[in-house]
Amino acid sequence: MNNKVAYLGPVGTFTHAAASSLFEGHPVQLEPYPTIVDTLQAVAEKKADVAVVPIENALEGSVHMTLDHLVHQVDLPIWRELIYPISHCLLAHPNQAATKLSEFTHVLSHPQAIAQCYHTVRKLIPGVTFVHTDSTALAAAKVGEQADEKWLAIGTTQAAECHQLQVRQADVQDQPNNFTRFWAVGRPAFATEDADGKHKTCLQVTLPADYPGALYQVLAAFSWRKINLCRIESRPTKTGLGNYFFLIEAELPIRHVLLQGAIEEVTALGCKVRVLGSFPYHYYRERQTALRN
Numbered sequence: 001m002n003n004k005v006a007y008l009g010p011v012g013t014f015t016h017a018a019a020s021s022l023f024e025g026h027p028v029q030l031e032p033y034p035t036i037v038d039t040l041q042a043v044a045e046k047k048a049d050v051a052v053v054p055i056e057n058a059l060e061g062s063v064h065m066t067l068d069h070l071v072h073q074v075d076l077p078i079w080r081e082l083i084y085p086i087s088h089c090l091l092a093h094p095n096q097a098a099t100k101l102s103e104f105t106h107v108l109s110h111p112q113a114i115a116q117c118y119h120t121v122r123k124l125i126p127g128v129t130f131v132h133t134d135s136t137a138l139a140a141a142k143v144g145e146q147a148d149e150k151w152l153a154i155g156t157t158q159a160a161e162c163h164q165l166q167v168r169q170a171d172v173q174d175q176p177n178n179f180t181r182f183w184a185v186g187r188p189a190f191a192t193e194d195a196d197g198k199h200k201t202c203l204q205v206t207l208p209a210d211y212p213g214a215l216y217q218v219l220a221a222f223s224w225r226k227i228n229l230c231r232i233e234s235r236p237t238k239t240g241l242g243n244y245f246f247l248i249e250a251e252l253p254i255r256h257v258l259l260q261g262a263i264e265e266v267t268a269l270g271c272k273v274r275v276l277g278s279f280p281y282h283y284y285r286e287r288q289t290a291l292r293n
């Protein structure tokens with residue numbers, strides 16, 4: 001039986017492109033879900049084996065919807081990470097071909113896409129109204145359904161093709177070098193190769209209480225072992241204002257003796273440590289043969 005891969009759909013989202021790249025050449029069934037939460041729930045409810053969701057963007061930072069659902073709502077291991085280049089386009093219905101860009105009234109897209117293109121689009125279309133949708137491809141679909149409205153979608157060229165839209169302006173993100181990290185979450189029946197050693201571990205660390213130097217002590221456990229941390233972020237525990245946990249990503253596999261030592265030390269300090277995943281990661285096109293059946 002083919003593995004079922006849930007992704008934030010519909011066809012033409014960036015997540016769809018990331019999921020297609022991750023599983024290229026492998027017998028999987030890609031299944032779109034309308035929201036990030038639905039995508040993760042598909043695996044939690046065993047309707048799919050793995051879910052592909054965005055987790056962090058170079059311009060906009062964390063996708064809190066993904067992070068919070070993984071931490072608070074489900075217990076699913078992060079299985080792989082793909083870092084994928086993101087280029088946003090302004091898409092319009094062909095019936096609006098004569099409409100000047102500055103005359104469009106609404107720009108629809110996923111909140112992350114709007115945030116990544118906000119200043120560029122406002123300069124092109126002063127006073128435009130932004131409308132959030134569950135995905136960039138859904139925005140493209142809505143624009144495709146409204147031939148008479150002066151609406152634009154921010155999305156991919158694939159979404160433009162799917163919905164017969166025109167690319168009115170390409171590369172509208174506020175900065176070049178726009179990348180998004182995508183996580184594949186779950187337990188698919190694939191072995192993963194780890195030959196080049198690019199591997200990281202994501203930990204959720206909750207401090208026992210707030211006291212001077214608490215976080216410093218936690219970080220020291222990694223620092224003196226010379227474990228490189230590639231991300232640290234605080235998020236509310238949702239138990240009261242001012243209560244946080246830390247998400248720490250270390251550039252070592254969980255089985256590494258140094259990381260085991262650091263986790264023991266942090267636990268001895270009274271912290272709660274949960275391993276959200278220990279997984280290989282790669283950049284798009286860097287290692288297409290990363291999966292084995």
Ligand SMILES: O=C(O)C(=O)Cc1ccccc1
Binds near residue numbers: 057110
């Ligand atoms: O809506 C999409 O296309 C997504 O996959 C979410 C997203 C939005 C913007 C950048 C990266 C991912």
